[in-house]
Amino acid sequence: MLTSEERSALEEEDLYWFEELFYRDLESWFSSDIACCDNCYDEFLESWPHAYAADDAAFQRSGIDLSCFYSGSRLQEVYTEEEFFRFLRLIECPRCGEEIKYNIWPYNFPFDVVEGFEEYLIEISNLSQKTPFLILKHSFAKEIYSTLESLSESSEPIALSNSLYRARASASMKSYEISEFDFPPDQVVSEGRYNHAGIPVLYLGSTPETCFYEMREVACYIAEVKINKVIKVLDLVDSYDAHEEHHDLLNTLVYSALMSAKQDDTGWYRPKYVFSRFISDCAKSVGFDAIRYPSTRVGSESYNLVILSQSFSLKHSSTLGKIFEYDLGTPNKSEHSGVDAAGV
Ligand SMILES: [Zn+2]
Numbered sequence: 436m437l438t439s440e441e442r443s444a445l446e447e448e449d450l451y452w453f454e455e456l457f458y459r460d461l462e463s464w465f466s467s468d469i470a471c472c473d474n475c476y477d478e479f480l481e482s483w484p485h486a487y488a489a490d491d492a493a494f495q496r497s498g499i500d501l502s503c504f505y506s507g508s509r510l511q512e513v514y515t516e517e518e519f520f521r522f523l524r525l526i527e528c529p530r531c532g533e534e535i536k537y538n539i540w541p542y543n544f545p546f547d548v549v550e551g552f553e554e555y556l557i558e559i560s561n562l563s564q565k566t567p568f569l570i571l572k573h574s575f576a577k578e579i580y581s582t583l584e585s586l587s588e589s590s591e592p593i594a595l596s597n598s599l600y601r602a603r604a605s606a607s608m609k610s611y612e613i614s615e616f617d618f619p620p621d622q623v624v625s626e627g628r629y630n631h632a633g634i635p636v637l638y639l640g641s642t643p644e645t646c647f648y649e650m651r652e653v654a655c656y657i658a659e660v661k662i663n664k665v666i667k668v669l670d671l672v673d674s675y676d677a678h679e680e681h682h683d684l685l686n687t688l689v690y691s692a693l694m695s696a697k698q699d700d701t702g703w704y705r706p707k708y709v710f711s712r713f714i715s716d717c718a719k720s721v722g723f724d725a726i727r728y729p730s731t732r733v734g735s736e737s738y739n740l741v742i743l744s745q746s747f748s749l750k751h752s753s754t755l756g757k758i759f760e761y762d763l764g765t766p767n768k769s770e771h772s773g774v775d776a777a778g779v
Contacts, residue, residue, distance in 0.1 A: 436523055445525055451513050453522040461507040470542035472528035472535045485690040498538035570713050578753040580717050582623055583677035586678050587721040591641050592665035598756055599639040599740060602646035602655040611758050616658040617749045628708050629715040629741045637742040643761050648732040649756055659756030660749055668721040672738045719743045
């Protein structure tokens with residue numbers, strides 16, 4: 436980082452106003468701010484996994500090379516490339532405060548990030564790893580709980596118009612009945628993103644592809660179901676429409692590592708699921724039956740729905756469409772119509 440003497444010297448040497456011109460060109464080219472630099476790129480992605488996963492077009496994964504930026508910008512009309520890189524030392528990364536050197540990642544979140552959130556993220560991650568049952572002691576966790584409580588008071592159960600899909604690994608299929616796809620028995624349920632071990636929930640995907648990737652790409656059978664009871668959903672996908680007042684808070688959570696970090700599903704240690712399990716407990720406790728959330732494994736169009744309440748078992752609240760085998764390259768290899776296969 437520049438000392439204040441170095442900064443004054445550089446500023447004196449500058450015949451124009453480098454910082455002003457730099458930001459003017461950045462703005463006209465990308466219409467966004469700098470999200471991170473070479474120094475903090477890895478940390479940014481670790482804190483905000485969903486920015487990388489969801490915003491294909493908005494977040495430039497490879498970054499902008501500053502030489503290219505110079506050649507394509509109006510800065511080259513007043514500065515030589517050598518001057519450009521000399522005065523570039525005046526620009527600090529707004530995220531980590533280091534001088535920017537080679538690449539920048541221009542990006543704006545499509546919402547306002549909760550102030551001070553990256554600090555909460557660290558504090559809550561620490562709690563999750565040391566004393567997960569005490570998360571609610573954290574002021575931000577308390578705020579989330581009371582937000583969900585007021586959301587629940589203002590939300591009504593809705594009818595889900597689209598079909599949803601539920602996968603089972605081919606290897607564990609015993610029959611082609613809807614019961615195969617329903618809430619699993621307690622004793623086989625391990626910890627998941629939205630459930631504790633031994634407490635079953637029902638994970639559904641918006642498309643067969645979503646299910647397949649959530650299953651970590653193993654060959655599977657997929658059932659198409661239509662939920663035909665109204666259901667109270669905490670919507671983390673279209674929170675702007677569903678829960679406008681708390682759009683910034685909910686999106687901050689969804690884009691962050693608290694809820695969207697990828698977790699390896701092997702072994703007992705799954706700290707990246709602690710906070711999403713906390714959200715699931717809050718949602719259940721304040722009266723939501725399900726949570727709709729973006730997939731961390733497929734593009735931005737697809738989503739998952741996790742049903743928390745066993746009163747929505749598929750057997751009692753859905754109509755089975757069809758059951759089909761799904762493997763990469765061979766979708767629909769064999770198909771079992773709902774009526775014949777499931778006997779409903
Ligand atoms: Zn940085």
